[in-house]
Amino acid sequence: MRHGFIFNPTFVALAGNKVKVFSGIFEVSTGGEVDSVNITNQITETVRRSNVESGIANVLCLHTTCGLYINEDESRLKQDVQKTLGRLVPKGGGYGHDSIDDNAHAHLRTILLSSTLTLPVSGGRPVLGTWQKVFCAEFDGPRARTIRVQVLGE
Amino acid sequence: MRHGFIFNPTFVALAGNKVKVFSGIFEVSTGGEVDSVNITNQITETVRRSNVESGIANVLCLHTTCGLYINEDESRLKQDVQKTLGRLVPKGGGYGHDSIDDNAHAHLRTILLSSTLTLPVSGGRPVLGTWQKVFCAEFDGPRARTIRVQVLGE
Amino acid sequence: MRHGFIFNPTFVALAGNKVKVFSGIFEVSTGGEVDSVNITNQITETVRRSNVESGIANVLCLHTTCGLYINEDESRLKQDVQKTLGRLVPKGGGYGHDSIDDNAHAHLRTILLSSTLTLPVSGGRPVLGTWQKVFCAEFDGPRARTIRVQVLGE
Numbered sequence: 009m010r011h012g013f014i015f016n017p018t019f020v021a022l023a024g025n026k027v028k029v030f031s032g033i034f035e036v037s038t039g040g041e042v043d044s045v046n047i048t049n050q051i052t053e054t055v056r057r058s059n060v061e062s063g064i065a066n067v068l069c070l071h072t073t074c075g076l077y078i079n080e081d082e083s084r085l086k087q088d089v090q091k092t093l094g095r096l097v098p099k100g101g102g103y104g105h106d107s108i109d110d111n112a113h114a115h116l117r118t119i120l121l122s123s124t125l126t127l128p129v130s131g132g133r134p135v136l137g138t139w140q141k142v143f144c145a146e147f148d149g150p151r152a153r154t155i156r157v158q159v160l161g162e
Numbered sequence: 163m164r165h166g167f168i169f170n171p172t173f174v175a176l177a178g179n180k181v182k183v184f185s186g187i188f189e190v191s192t193g194g195e196v197d198s199v200n201i202t203n204q205i206t207e208t209v210r211r212s213n214v215e216s217g218i219a220n221v222l223c224l225h226t227t228c229g230l231y232i233n234e235d236e237s238r239l240k241q242d243v244q245k246t247l248g249r250l251v252p253k254g255g256g257y258g259h260d261s262i263d264d265n266a267h268a269h270l271r272t273i274l275l276s277s278t279l280t281l282p283v284s285g286g287r288p289v290l291g292t293w294q295k296v297f298c299a300e301f302d303g304p305r306a307r308t309i310r311v312q313v314l315g316e
Numbered sequence: 317m318r319h320g321f322i323f324n325p326t327f328v329a330l331a332g333n334k335v336k337v338f339s340g341i342f343e344v345s346t347g348g349e350v351d352s353v354n355i356t357n358q359i360t361e362t363v364r365r366s367n368v369e370s371g372i373a374n375v376l377c378l379h380t381t382c383g384l385y386i387n388e389d390e391s392r393l394k395q396d397v398q399k400t401l402g403r404l405v406p407k408g409g410g411y412g413h414d415s416i417d418d419n420a421h422a423h424l425r426t427i428l429l430s431s432t433l434t435l436p437v438s439g440g441r442p443v444l445g446t447w448q449k450v451f452c453a454e455f456d457g458p459r460a461r462t463i464r465v466q467v468l469g470e
Contacts, residue, residue: 026180026181026334026335027180027181027334027335027371027469027470029370029371029469029470031370031436031438062183062185063181063183063312063314064218064220064280064312064314064372066372066434066435066436068435068436068443068444068445069445070444070445070446070448071445071447071448072386072387072388072445072447072448077273077276078226078273078276078277078278079226079269079272079273079277080226080269082259082262084257084258084259084261084262084266085257085258085259085266085269087258088257088258088259088266088269088270089270089273091257092251092255092257092270096250096404097400101400103392103393103396103399103400104392104393104395104396105390105392105393105396107392108390108392112392112393112396115387115388115393115396116396116397116400118387119385119386119387119397119429120274120428121273122276122385122386122430122433123386123387123433123448124386124433124434124435125276125277125278126220126278126280126372126434127220127222127278128185128220128222128310128312129312130185130312135222135310135312136222136224137222137223137224137225137226137308138224139225139226140224140225140226140277154445156436156443158371158372158436158437158438158443160314160371160372160468160469161181161183161314162181162183180334180335181334181335216337216339217335217337217466217468218372218374218434218466218468231427231430232380232427232430232431232432233380233423233426233427233431234380234423236413236416238411238412238413238415238416238420239411239412239413239420239423241412242411242412242413242420242423242424243424243427245411246405246409246411246424250404274428275427276430279430279431279432280374280432280434281374281376281432282339282374282376282464282466283466284339284466289376289464289466290376290378291376291377291378291379291380291462292378293379293380294378294379294380294431314468315335315337315468316335316337
């Protein structure tokens, strides 16, 4: 199989300045036992307040039973995400951790997603594709969840 | 169980300089409905052009139906990756999103991988282990896909 | 469904200084064919030695048959992680790569986790939630595994 690479890099930022490091924390209230909440606006707002023009934004979900993913904000797809993770890692699937906390499935689904992701920042905004949004995926809610955004750049 | 940690950090870079931020964008043409394309050379070339000697490179796949992963470039393994994701998230598996777009499986497989990853940069090159390569995993192709690399450092 | 966002960003760091880039490498001996080893202390120690007060720490596992994840350090949960990945991607599941190396399952489980993750650094320490720890998940051990931590900031 051959792949026709079109290698056409566009250099959108080149700077030599002092580094800025900035942290913002926000909370999100999830709306059910499982839920997928679009947190893109909160990330964008945190980046805006950082005054970082070019750099990166690191997003960390500070919990072990909800995670992060990037995809489209379409209501049926959000349900498909939760149903698919529920099928792959069913609740009460004979997990050892359930003898303590009854939420092993929520930990395991979080591990299949991830707890942290990093985005480019350009023009003072996080960069995402046309259909990409960042979601907080709740697996043991409803709860108030804390997200931290670390912005680094110039 | 005991773990014999050998804690022997090697300090390969220590700098105090102005920060550089650099962005490169390249396209990759995927070769089938599903495909795994090694994009390591394109990432390496983007880092080289950034003139960043030490720092990080953030890679973002700007789509919702193809993702990124790091592993070995071995042809049968690349097929195993696609077959395994196809088994875990079969096409036409009764997803709600299929009533709109018929590609829910491609979104869901992308979510199980990831859309963004970050690598160290050292000596003007992205750092990877001996057998590690970065792949763009197509789940709804063939298409031209856009990858963005943000390089930050000095 | 409505989500009650509490948008209350806390700005914990704002700096304008020269950037520091620092790399530390450490080894971890895994204790079985599969194993989950908490490497949080090693990451914390590497960040401490970097003298970076605010920034990010990029963690890279330099192998293709063991990966990284963030979750709770509870012994039964660690077993649940390995059992769940073993159920989703069984050893000897008819993989093409097994004709070469007999460890396709270990590559595939690594791909379902990830090989690299990035954490915020604040107050000279990596930031994690109360119950979050970083794990190296072995799928083809026991072996000595190498982890690289790149610290960037000021």
